Amino acid sequence: MNTLATLAQLRAFNQQAAFNRWAGIEITRAETGSAELSLAWRAEFGQYAGFMHAGMVGALIDTACGFAAATMAGRVLAVHYSVNCLRPAVGERFIARARVIKPGKTQVFTACELYAVQNGEEKLVATGETLLTPVGDGV
Amino acid sequence: MNTLATLAQLRAFNQQAAFNRWAGIEITRAETGSAELSLAWRAEFGQYAGFMHAGMVGALIDTACGFAAATMAGRVLAVHYSVNCLRPAVGERFIARARVIKPGKTQVFTACELYAVQNGEEKLVATGETLLTPVGDGV
């Protein structure tokens, strides 16, 4: 398995990703096997009815899973991910909490919950899973 | 089942979605049971290595599936979707082609292929599936 990525390294990865910078994704916590993201709502994340677009919901889940995997496996690439849209994703802020279910040399299994925060209350709006593959030290 | 959405209606739905406007998603084709999207590459869609972010890959797949479903079921919401990242998504343009696998009163099953276009050549970079639910005439 590759070198573990620290919180500082994850934040550097996060800044290297143009999409993450555009969205304003912040890494708020990371430990070996888990990571947490936070994103402030902006209108341009919306679908036709003004909820967060399912694509953005998935992007947050996939990104949080990637950082959770990176804490155990360094640089990773998503192979497969899936998203359950439980409720309309409406909030002032969104928090994604991901964890590694099982690490591995060629496959890292992760899972994530996405919460919308409104008036200080968290509500679970989506869950998801990502299967990632480590890319080696050279990438 | 709801009223079918025409290409003109799909384009109106597309313009109502702030995320789609930000990304610059265009609907290039729609028939009963299928839809095609096109997106010109921009740097802000990138992940750390400069490929299209898996979240954007999924957003295109989910969006194309939603439009394919809308041709048979009107307004829909994604319930679940999954994304297979087959190859690094690198191209000047991306084309998502989605189709309805099975329509239904409460569940519409769809599938999609995502192609990257580079130097006039299409390459399959991702596949995905979306399960959607019609939201009724009022939405």
Place this chain on the structure above:
Amino acid sequence: MNTLATLAQLRAFNQQAAFNRWAGIEITRAETGSAELSLAWRAEFGQYAGFMHAGMVGALIDTACGFAAATMAGRVLAVHYSVNCLRPAVGERFIARARVIKPGKTQVFTACELYAVQNGEEKLVATGETLLTPVGDGV
């Protein structure tokens, strides 16, 4: 939402399913929103290398999810399910623990862990998710 199914009703459902009787699935626990199954290993559950066949792994996950959903929604049918095969499924006994992530009138989201028991120790061998739809009182 339909009437909740009690443990006794779940056991009756379980006996109505010929596949469950063939496999020897037992429902060991059920509360509102969760259910637990147990299955003793038999050689005919095996794939080529003698591990539990991924199809049986999925069958246990899907079945446990269905019973968890039934505790909140009565009779249900699986719409979609997915299975993560984390490790070779080898054991004397298998325990599947499923829970409802979110109930709903047309969609019930559930998740499940599958454990292999060997020499009294439980090991997580697979995880999965099932999306189910209630079928109404008449079924």
Place this chain on the structure above:
Amino acid sequence: MNTLATLAQLRAFNQQAAFNRWAGIEITRAETGSAELSLAWRAEFGQYAGFMHAGMVGALIDTACGFAAATMAGRVLAVHYSVNCLRPAVGERFIARARVIKPGKTQVFTACELYAVQNGEEKLVATGETLLTPVGDGV
């Protein structure tokens, strides 16, 4: 990539799997990148309402995908699979047709359609996807 498996080798793999022997799965066709299975209905495959159990539906999909993958990658193990239950799976016979979407050294992406045959007519009852990993020559 490993050695390709021929139809004769696939049939030998099929006979090595106790579950496949119990079910009576037959491999009716295999080419590089695709495989077809056939299964005659038996009552013990049923769920509570007498349809084919979703677990059996998934087992056929996963098995067909595994054989399709084996035509390009030799011995494989399922890492992840998903199943869409489109219609009640009712028939005298079931045919699963799987194909490789993309082969790879550590990940083989496959997809499958499952048809129920009744009175000589095929009806699509389920679709699914399996992600597999080659296990090397030693297994």
